Amino acid sequence: MTWAARHAGDPSGEGAGDEILMSAIWAGDRDAFAILMRRHARPMLAVARRISGTSAEAEEIVQEAFLKVWNGRSRWNPDSGARFGTWFYQVVVNLSIDRARRPSFAPIEAAGDPPDPAMRADETVQRDQRQAIVRAALAQLPPRQRAALALCYYQELSCADAAEILLVSVPAMESLLVRARRGLKAALQGMRADLLGGMP
Amino acid sequence: MNAIEFRRAAECYGADLSRWPADLRKPASLLVRTDAEARAALLEADEIDGLLDLDRAEPALADIDQLVRRTVAETNQGVGREPSAVRMWPGAAMMLGMAMLGFVVGSLGSSSGAEAAGATDLPSYLASHGLIELFDQ
Numbered sequence: 001m002t003w004a005a006r007h008a009g010d011p012s013g014e015g016a017g018d019e020i021l022m023s024a025i026w027a028g029d030r031d032a033f034a035i036l037m038r039r040h041a042r043p044m045l046a047v048a049r050r051i052s053g054t055s056a057e058a059e060e061i062v063q064e065a066f067l068k069v070w071n072g073r074s075r076w077n078p079d080s081g082a083r084f085g086t087w088f089y090q091v092v093v094n095l096s097i098d099r100a101r102r103p104s105f106a107p108i109e110a111a112g113d114p115p116d117p118a119m120r121a122d123e124t125v126q127r128d129q130r131q132a133i134v135r136a137a138l139a140q141l142p143p144r145q146r147a148a149l150a151l152c153y154y155q156e157l158s159c160a161d162a163a164e165i166l167l168v169s170v171p172a173m174e175s176l177l178v179r180a181r182r183g184l185k186a187a188l189q190g191m192r193a194d195l196l197g198g199m200p
Numbered sequence: 201m202n203a204i205e206f207r208r209a210a211e212c213y214g215a216d217l218s219r220w221p222a223d224l225r226k227p228a229s230l231l232v233r234t235d236a237e238a239r240a241a242l243l244e245a246d247e248i249d250g251l252l253d254l255d256r257a258e259p260a261l262a263d264i265d266q267l268v269r270r271t272v273a274e275t276n277q278g279v280g281r282e283p284s285a286v287r288m289w290p291g292a293a294m295m296l297g298m299a300m301l302g303f304v305v306g307s308l309g310s311s312s313g314a315e316a317a318g319a320t321d322l323p324s325y326l327a328s329h330g331l332i333e334l335f336d337q
Contacts, residue, residue, distance in 0.1 A: 037268045045259040063271050070275045134254040178211045181248045196250045
């Protein structure tokens with residue numbers, strides 16, 4: 001019997017916690033699996049993209065991570081005390097870091113020059129170009145520094161939560177963040193004014 | 201909190217004090233009002249935040265729906281992914297074969313000690329019992 005059939009009062013599963021959904025998934029409920037995916041896919045795709053570098057790779061990573069959940073469902077232990085979200089972030093981040101260590105990023109020069117505001121180019125094109133330059137600069141950072149920024153700055157997790165995901169101490173996490181921000185600053189040295197000057 | 205500690209925190213957490221750890225927010229906002237160095241550090245952090253914000257694009261909902269559908273379809277196929285006995289049979293069969301061979305050799309050795317004593321090495325012992333053929337095939 002599927003999730004929707006068993007939970008007439010909450011067919012979308014919005015009110016169910018991850019652990020309840022995992023119990024249903026353990027019993028082979030694909031509806032519950034789909035609900036869990038819809039809940040976590042967006043932040044996981046965002047994190048995976050920021051670490052691995054491309055949306056296509058991020059989709060592969062997140063799909064692989066979800067399939068790990070499905071295929072390993074018989075080993076899920078609801079009494080372990082582990083939060084699904086933290087555990088799943090760990091899976092996605094580790095897969096993303098592994099993927100990011102393969103040399104595939106283009107150098108920052110490939111992103112082109114900063115847009116010239118005097119040219120009055122189309123605003124969307126300028127924004128995309130600025131984004132491409134920042135993305136290329138971020139791609140030059142070591143994967144763990146990218147992971148630190150993805151979790152703390154973009155996903156707005158606390159340093160303690162991010163440290164738990166990356167399996168480091170809070171001071172080590174802070175150090176990763178400081179180095180990441182300094183690295184970005186150095187990579188965009190000389191371009192910062194043009195990049196930020198073009199902000200609407 | 202002094203200006204050095206403030207700079208370190210700004211380099212870590214950015215310019216938005218509401219995103220700093222709760223215990224640092226109050227001393228930080230006090231220092232910003234009184235210390236020019238702290239204000240300079242905050243401006244620098246704000247610049248980095250601005251750069252980071254240029255890459256704020258989030259995945260589209262359509263991509264998420266597609267991903268969910270594709271992944272559920274993959275679980276329906278279960279191609280080589282289910283932790284089934286079928287996937288593990290080659291290893292299990294090999295282990296079983298080795299165990300059976302060990303049992304046969306052991307039992308022959310113990311039941312006919314004189315015969316085994318005549319066959320001093322394992323290959324010739326196995327050959328004498330026709331067991332070497334198992335490996336030649």
